Amino acid sequence: MKTVKIIVAGPRGRMGKEAVKMIQETEEFELVSVLDHKNDGKLLSEIPGFSNINVPIYTNIEECLQKSHADVLVDLTTPETGYLHTKTAILNGVRPVVGTTGFTKEQLEELSDLAEEKQIGCIIAPNFAIGAVLMMKFSQMAAKFFPDVEIIELHHDQKLDAPSGTAVKTAQMISESREKKEQGHPNEKETLNGARGANMDGMHIHSVRLPGLIAHQQVLFGADGQSLTIRHDSYNRASFMSGVKVSINTVLNIATLVYGLENILD
């Protein structure tokens, strides 16, 4: 069995910590270094909460990629950093597995073109939880029969991007099966800005941010005399790790960019 050598970017973050733990617990994975924006030159074991993990911390991605000889970079940072890391990894022949959300459509297209040109695998998944992927797929199926839909996503109040990457992906997937329409009354007017949420392809997305929440989404469909609600809840960040694992194993065997876990699950 060949060991997969992995770099984690954002190791001190909520998701990064969980990814480091999962990699340490997986026999065929080896954490070779981490990328952070501080603590350059230290060992991860010097950082509270990471005792015994003697891998170097880099703050410069080029240096990190050149010295680590990694197969995969797992990025769990912020939109700007995640984009830069993904691009640099592809250019250096290291395969990115990206959970970071908030990339623009143009950035995704550019990264996809770059992966194609370099013939290198890259997986960007707005949600690694299998249940969330099913929620998106079921919503796509339902929208064919129930074109009247609104999306409500609910997250912890430390989240930087809104709407969530999952909500955007859900709307994109629904758009593929839903007849085009603007949700709500044609003459509706907001008397308070933002009352109807964000509008994507005529669908409204509402973002809730509260302490105590982790990651939740409901997709509400309405029709004459009935409604259908499809809801997913992540109660902890371990819920995302099986998807990260599948992505690491899959990215080694593909030569393009895949956007969304649904495209690699059988």
Ligand SMILES: NC(=O)C1=CN([C@@H]2O[C@H](COP(=O)(O)OP(=O)(O)OC[C@H]3O[C@@H](n4cnc5c(N)ncnc54)[C@H](O)[C@@H]3O)[C@@H](O)[C@H]2O)C=CC1
């Ligand atoms: N795809 C998925 O299933 C999931 C994706 N996410 C996404 O993952 C990202 C991280 O989420 P959280 O862990 O909750 O955030 P967080 O704020 O806890 O962690 C982000 C980490 O990135 C680090 N960071 C910032 N700039 C950096 C740089 N230049 N170089 C290296 N590290 C840097 C920060 O120090 C921090 O430790 C977000 O974009 C979030 O939306 C979160 C949960 C699940």
Ligand SMILES: O=C(O)C1=N[C@H](C(=O)O)C[C@H](O)C1
């Ligand atoms: O920031 C988070 O926490 C999450 N971000 C992802 C998103 O934007 O969809 C995935 C999950 O919802 C948790």
